[in-house]
Amino acid sequence: MKHVILDCDPGHDDALALFMAMGDPDIDLMEVTTVGGNQSLEKVTKNALSLIELVGGKVPVYSGAPTPLVKAPKWAGYIHGESGLDGVKLAPPKSEVAGTHAASQIVKTVMDSPDQYVTLITTAPLTNIALAALMEPKICSRVKEIVMMLGAVHTGNVTPVAEFNAYTDPEAAKVVFERKWPITMIGLDVTHQAICTKGVQKKLAEANPSLKEVLDGLINFFRESYKDEECFPDPPTHDPCAVAYALDPSVVKTVKCPVSVETKGDLTCGMTVADLRALAPKDCNTQVGLSLDVEKFWSMVEKDIANLRAGK
Numbered sequence: 001m002k003h004v005i006l007d008c009d010p011g012h013d014d015a016l017a018l019f020m021a022m023g024d025p026d027i028d029l030m031e032v033t034t035v036g037g038n039q040s041l042e043k044v045t046k047n048a049l050s051l052i053e054l055v056g057g058k059v060p061v062y063s064g065a066p067t068p069l070v071k072a073p074k075w076a077g078y079i080h081g082e083s084g085l086d087g088v089k090l091a092p093p094k095s096e097v098a099g100t101h102a103a104s105q106i107v108k109t110v111m112d113s114p115d116q117y118v119t120l121i122t123t124a125p126l127t128n129i130a131l132a133a134l135m136e137p138k139i140c141s142r143v144k145e146i147v148m149m150l151g152a153v154h155t156g157n158v159t160p161v162a163e164f165n166a167y168t169d170p171e172a173a174k175v176v177f178e179r180k181w182p183i184t185m186i187g188l189d190v191t192h193q194a195i196c197t198k199g200v201q202k203k204l205a206e207a208n209p210s211l212k213e214v215l216d217g218l219i220n221f222f223r224e225s226y227k228d229e230e231c232f233p234d235p236p237t238h239d240p241c242a243v244a245y246a247l248d249p250s251v252v253k254t255v256k257c258p259v260s261v262e263t264k265g266d267l268t269c270g271m272t273v274a275d276l277r278a279l280a281p282k283d284c285n286t287q288v289g290l291s292l293d294v295e296k297f298w299s300m301v302e303k304d305i306a307n308l309r310a311g312k
């Protein structure tokens, strides 16, 4: 059983990651924390609450950092739309957030839980995680692992070398990577293999007819965004890759290597510099994803989606 805190910014692919986390019997989703990223904190938090209610989930949501540590916020409306989940009309949430200081909640949950109990899965900028580590450095030795959708070993998406979650808050990413905790970085080298083709989309909808309308709305909008903005014929579903790895590491090929985050370069700010040159130092606590077992990945997503029941 993985006892998980999911830090996210729903976001179309965050929604699929959240569905996976709620649908998988091997995940105890302890809480969801939200951070400004794909859209404003208010919008992504509302989306998280609505998505959880849609499938009858009972997971506490804590909203967190509204803006990056240093940089001015630049939401990804060009991909996720004005609401952060354009393409679907979710019922406004009936529930409220359980709290508004996600970083403090992450510290509390990790410190109140047994040692090596909590797995942090992040699918957004790392602002909440960095704040939590700065507030209470002890969490770095208590957390079982951090699995993050972030960064890239090779090509970026927001810039030639930087991926959106790292680019949005590079200072937070630097803080997180500079601490000694077990980090698995699932970057674009992996997630650009998680392409949601129309065939995959059909199988996901068939796996759960009660969610078909929402899944089709999400994926169709995401497809159009990626076609227009990044010339992808079908959308790469980044965030579920982090959940899949946390559940079964064999789904991603990884290599141990130091990762540093560029925060100063005019052309390279937000770049995750993975040093693959030589054998990783013995005390290296980071590994990066290089490739995805695509068939296994989609069968994991399909299985988890099938376990959910969407209400009206």
Ligand code: RIB
Residues within 6 Å of the ligand: 009, 011, 012, 013, 014, 037, 038, 076, 123, 124, 125, 149, 157, 163, 164, 165, 238, 239
């Ligand atoms: O670069 C992809 C990442 O940025 C994903 O987490 C997506 O949801 C966006 O937040």
Ligand code: CA
Residues within 6 Å of the ligand: 008, 009, 010, 011, 013, 014, 037, 038, 123, 124, 239
């Ligand atoms: Ca995200």
